[in-house]
Amino acid sequence: MQTSAAPGRLGAVLRGDPAAPWRHLDWPLLGAALSIAGLSCLMVFSATRTSMAEAGLDPYTYLKRQAAFLGIGLVVAAVVVSLDYRTYRDIAPGVYLGCLALLVLVLTPLGTEVNSAQSWFEVGSFQLQPAELTKVAVVVVLAAIGATSRSTLNRQRFLVCGAVAGVPAALVLRQPDMGSTLVLMAIFLGVVVVAGARPRHLAVLAAVGVLGVWAMFHFDQVDDYQRDRLTDFARSGSGATTSSGFQAEQAETAIGAGGLFGAGLYEGTQTKLGFVPEQQTDFIFTVVGEELGFAGSATLLVLYGVIVWRIWRTARLSRDTFGTLVCAGVLAMILFQVFENMGMSMGIMPITGLPLPLLSYGGSSMITTWIALGLVLDVHMRRFS
Amino acid sequence: MTADTPRLRLGIVAVVAVSLFAALFARLWFLQVLTAGEHELAAERNQRRVVPLPAPRGRILDRDGEILVGNRASNVVTVNRAELNTLDDDEQDVVFRRLGAIVDRPPSMLEATLNDTTLGPFTPVPVIEDVDEEVLIEVRERQAELPGVEARQLAVRAYPHGSLAAHVLGYVGAINSEELEAAGGPDAPGGYRRASRIGKDGIERAFEDDLRGVDGEVVLEVDAHNVPLRELSRREPIQGDDVVLSIDLEAQQAAEQALAEGMSQSQRSVDPDTGQPVIFGGSTVVLDIKEGTVAAMASWPTFDPAEFVYEITPEQFAALTDPAKGTPFVNRAVLGQYAPGSTWKLVTALAGLEAGLIDPEVKIYDPGVYTIPDCSSRCGRQNAGRASYEDVDLRKALTVSSDTYFYDIGARFWQQRARLGDRAMQDMAARLGFGERTGVGLPVEASGRLASPAVRAAQYEANPEAFLSGDWFIGDNVNVAIGQGDLAVTPIQLANAYATFATGGTRYEPNLALRVQKQDGTLVREIEPRVATRVELPAAAGAPILDGLIGATQSEDPRGTAFNAFAGFPHEQFPVAGKTGTAQTGGDRRDDALFAAFAPARDPRYAVSVVMERAGFGSTWAAPVARSVLGSLSGLEVPERVAPVAGGSRA
Incomplete structure (x- = not known):
């Protein structure tokens, strides 16, 4: 196309240019994401209203804040979408380095420790989790590197990719935030596989990974609570004695108790009476399971399926490899988080502190997810332009 | 191959994604459809605590209706050893120190009371009896800091005429395992619980079935910290029947x-x-x-x-059975x-x-x-x-x-x-x-x-x-x-x-x-x-x-x-x-x-x-x-x- 920038685009809009980006908005993706985010406000409210009311606080506090986060997330997504995604290839390295700086800073006394992980910055009444933003930055940087050639990923670029994901992963692990570390590894895998990593490299990576895990346990580099989580998982159902075992058991009970149609909104006793810890954040799925039952949970699962499907489809439709790889990274990020989070709530995965994208309470996660989805929408919209 | 390669690799991603979703769906089906019943029961059990309300025993009267054995209310603090033993020694010490401060007794004394081996491990041992109402309230308020400790009001036997007819009247004590077994075990309907008291001798034992009454219970809804939120149901205890003796x-x-x-x-x-x-x-x-x-x-x-x-x-007990003291x-x-x-x-x-x-x-x-x-x-x-x-x-x-x-x-x-x-x-x-x-x-x-x-x-x-x-x-x-x-x-x-x-x-x-x-x-x-x-x-x-x-x-x-x-x-x-x-x-x-x-x-x-x-x-x-x-x-x-x-x- 030879048309000049602004007037041309406006003109195209007015003339009904079939290539105009806004005409190619991925409505199913947006619709599914908005549905889940809307449900999130309700579920977060249900999970927190009783305990807030008991504490004499406004029961709507979490609802209001989650709605605000969703609003911010949508605005940020709109901003992301308004610019051509290829622009981000250029600013990504700067954002990435900024994230690394924040990840280092959060380990200093400037960061705040919550639940024995130093993962947050206190900004007024809000908490910023730099690990969340880092995920998106890593997606874009890895995609940029992977897209430099249309052929397979040679060893050099494979190693660079490994470093790009590995450095923040190592910093996040220091907090310690095992969940985010695993997400970064999943993103890395998603991008390099689609980018054409050689099976030989992947095999070596797998071997190193196995050796690394063995070494961590062997040299006692694993905290007790992490070990508990893993072993409790392996022993699930045998009468939990540790706190993480209790968590897993109660979460499973809550979901199972929902049955086909659930106890009804606000009616879940496991939820109301606080049997599931961290319920508005990491264990939000148990609220859906208990109160909305199989009908609600399966619907939620379908919505996530729609999201993943649309991201996958966008990856295939993308006009360039960069777009494909961005989508692959976002897909890996969301897919891994959904599987790990729901899996741990249902007792088929070990417990790690990971939010369920769009559903868990928390600004950093909500906004980051919308940035990621914004990127995908961006790729989808501009596949003809 | 080059042009189709990314598509092919995306196919791998699709397979992985579909597998993971299938796994989640299967698990969801298992939990919420196949085994929903047992989880519902578990959730039910979670939130309910049944607190027994022991029935006051019937009285024992002389032939003209004079009370020989009656009841009075007593505030007691009990310790459940089974629960206490889940704590380590240091934590137990802390519990005893706290309790000692509340009831104004040396912690060592309270601890010594617990060594009573005549009671079963599940029977709450009364460590201090007839305490003031305030003590009762304080123990209840600080329940979270005092695991295994319970403050409650008991209806205990009262003897307006002292030792009169003691041998005839007999006495009441904590049920032992043989008695529990003989009564059909702890789960028998209308039977005894581990903490039940039972007539041990004399009229108290001979007329146990008349005197004991029917225990009631309160079902409480509790939260994850075992803090009662509200009463779900209550069955009042029914006091046992009075026995009128021929004794004048x-x-x-x-x-x-x-x-x-x-x-x-x-x-x-x-x-x-x-x-x-x-x-x-x-x-x-x-x-x-x-x-x-x-x-x-x-x-x-x-x-x-x-x-x-x-x-x-x-x-x-040794004094009561000592021949030198006349085996009273x-x-x-x-x-x-x-x-x-x-x-x-x-x-x-x-x-x-x-x-x-x-x-x-x-x-x-x-x-x-x-x-x-x-x-x-x-x-x-x-x-x-x-x-x-x-x-x-x-x-x-x-x-x-x-x-x-x-x-x-x-x-x-x-x-x-x-x-x-x-x-x-x-x-x-x-x-x-x-x-x-x-x-x-x-x-x-x-x-x-x-x-x-x-x-x-x-x-x-x-x-x-x-x-x-x-x-x-x-x-x-x-x-x-x-x-x-x-x-x-x-x-x-x-x-x-x-x-x-x-x-x-x-x-x-x-x-x-x-x-x-x-x-x-x-x-x-x-x-x-x-x-x-x-x-x-x-x-x-x-x-x-x-x-x-x-x-x-x-x-x-x-x-x-x-x-x-x-x-x-x-x-x-x-x-x-x-x-x-x-x-x-x-x-x-x-x-x-x-x-x-x-x-x-x-x-x-x-x-x-x-x-x-x-x-x-x-x-x-x-x-x-x-x-x-x-x-x-x-x-x-x-x-x-x-x-x-x-x-x-x-x-």
């Missing part, structure tokens, strides 16, 4: 007081090993002959049932077994009359000494103090308690055993209820002992080392005739035998209770008199025996053995037919003093027995106690008796 408060008080006075005056024994005084016991039983019930039952020394209101300490715990009225001495002469007289060995009108000469016929060794017997009573008929023999008269009967029973059988006296005793439990309805009762040639032969057969011989000699019969030898009776048997004679042959299984009723007095059930048997007594036996027994308390010449003890007694309005007994206890030991009687003699209402271990003469010690008890029963003005003086008649 005044008669019981009179019996206990007379016995206690008599016993403390008679205590002179010193343990030869330690030089310490040794306490011997005694008992008195009053039966209501017309009703077939127990009007009073006293055993001395006694104990304070309030000691059992919570848990008794091993030291307390033992109810001698039903468990004490004694040689009956001359009180037995009623049996010998009846047997002799029936066998035709006695003609009431025929006098025999009593020189004070007696030589057993057909005898090879140790054949001499004598009256107490070798007193000669000269010409003695049956009446006089009972009045003055002539041993010689009855030795002769015993000897003749043996000589004529071919015609009469070798256990004619024992058979008469059995008819009067000796040798078997009276069936008074207390949880434990001794049956006494009735030796006979067959019994002795069997004993020898079973254990030849323990006996010199399995043979029965004429001397044995002579001994049995005056209530010595191989005989043992309980105080209640003795009273019941005299009651049986007094009724002309109707023997009751004495009841201790008249009825069971609700708190408002509505009848639940009447307890009917139980006739054990109607025995044949020799016709025309009544008059001479009755005369002889009345003479024992009234006759000045010849002097009745209890004449002194009953001096000044209103014989006209309330004549007493009685018999003293002084039973040898072997070796140089002092004799047991006994007295058995019924009154009014010609229209008998009460039968009384008194047994005082190692007190001495029955006439000196036991008869005066009976006089006090009978005096009170008569409802008449009875002058104070003269204090016992040493000496008196042996028989």
Whole structure:
């Protein structure tokens, strides 16, 4: 196309240019994401209203804040979408380095420790989790590197990719935030596989990974609570004695108790009476399971399926490899988080502190997810332009 | 390949994604469709806590409704050891320090209380009782800091009359595993829980099913920290029914007081090993002959049932069962077994009359000494103090308690055993209820002992080392005739035998209770008199025996053995037919003093027995106690008796 920038685009809009980006908005993706985010406000409210009311606080506090986060997330997504995604290839390295700086800073006394992980910055009444933003930055940087050639990923670029994901992963692990570390590894895998990593490299990576895990346990580099989580998982159902075992058991009970149609909104006793810890954040799925039952949970699962499907489809439709790889990274990020989070709530995965994208309470996660989805929408919209 | 490669690789991603979603879906299906039921149950259990509300026990009343055992509310702090033991030592110390600060006791003391091994591990141990309401509230408020500690209000037993009738009433304690098992285990519907309390002895145990009531429960909704949020349901406990005893408060008080006075005056024994005084016991039983019930039952020394209101300490229990302290715990009225001495002469007289060995009108000469016929060794017997009573008929023999008269009967029973059988006296005793439990309805009762040639032969057969011989000699019969030898009776048997004679042959299984009723007095059930048997007594036996027994308390010449003890007694309005007994206890030991009687003699209402271990003469010690008890029963003005003086008649 030879048309000049602004007037041309406006003109195209007015003339009904079939290539105009806004005409190619991925409505199913947006619709599914908005549905889940809307449900999130309700579920977060249900999970927190009783305990807030008991504490004499406004029961709507979490609802209001989650709605605000969703609003911010949508605005940020709109901003992301308004610019051509290829622009981000250029600013990504700067954002990435900024994230690394924040990840280092959060380990200093400037960061705040919550639940024995130093993962947050206190900004007024809000908490910023730099690990969340880092995920998106890593997606874009890895995609940029992977897209430099249309052929397979040679060893050099494979190693660079490994470093790009590995450095923040190592910093996040220091907090310690095992969940985010695993997400970064999943993103890395998603991008390099689609980018054409050689099976030989992947095999070596797998071997190193196995050796690394063995070494961590062997040299006692694993905290007790992490070990508990893993072993409790392996022993699930045998009468939990540790706190993480209790968590897993109660979460499973809550979901199972929902049955086909659930106890009804606000009616879940496991939820109301606080049997599931961290319920508005990491264990939000148990609220859906208990109160909305199989009908609600399966619907939620379908919505996530729609999201993943649309991201996958966008990856295939993308006009360039960069777009494909961005989508692959976002897909890996969301897919891994959904599987790990729901899996741990249902007792088929070990417990790690990971939010369920769009559903868990928390600004950093909500906004980051919308940035990621914004990127995908961006790729989808501009596949003809 | 290059152009299609990214698509192909995305295919791999699709496969992975579909697999993961399939796994999540399958698990969701499993949890929410296939196994939803058990999770629902688990969630239900999670949020419900069932707190039992123990039912207050029914009360125990005397025959006129006077409360003998009631209830009162007590605030106690208990510790659940099973829960406490989930903490490590340091954490336990912290709990004890906190609790100690609240209840103002040294933590070590509270900890020591927990070492009580008489309670099951799941029974909450009361570490401190009767605390103030404020303590109760503070413990509840700080529940989260005090795992295993519980503050609650208990309905505990109250004894308005102190130790009165302690042995009859029994006591209540924490259920033990055997009792729990016997009641069908902890999960039996309407059964007992591990923390339940149960009647352990006496009426509390005999009427457990009436007294215990029906426990209630509160179902609470609790949150994840076990903090109660609201009450889901409540079933109020139903108090147990009251048991109305046949015991008469005044008669019981009179019996206990007379016995206690008599016993403390008679205590002179010193343990030869330690030089310490040794306490011997005694008992008195009053039966209501017309009703077939127990009007009073006293055993001395006694104990304070309030000691059992919570848990008794091993030291307390040891003291209650210490022979040096007179084993106060033992109810001698039903468990004490004694040689009956001359009180037995009623049996010998009846047997002799029936066998035709006695003609009431025929006098025999009593020189004070007696030589057993057909005898090879140790054949001499004598009256107490070798007193000669000269010409003695049956009446006089009972009045003055002539041993010689009855030795002769015993000897003749043996000589004529071919015609009469070798256990004619024992058979008469059995008819009067000796040798078997009276069936008074207390949880434990001794049956006494009735030796006979067959019994002795069997004993020898079973254990030849323990006996010199399995043979029965004429001397044995002579001994049995005056209530010595191989005989043992309980105080209640003795009273019941005299009651049986007094009724002309109707023997009751004495009841201790008249009825069971609700708190408002509505009848639940009447307890009917139980006739054990109607025995044949020799016709025309009544008059001479009755005369002889009345003479024992009234006759000045010849002097009745209890004449002194009953001096000044209103014989006209309330004549007493009685018999003293002084039973040898072997070796140089002092004799047991006994007295058995019924009154009014010609229209008998009460039968009384008194047994005082190692007190001495029955006439000196036991008869005066009976006089006090009978005096009170008569409802008449009875002058104070003269204090016992040493000496008196042996028989």
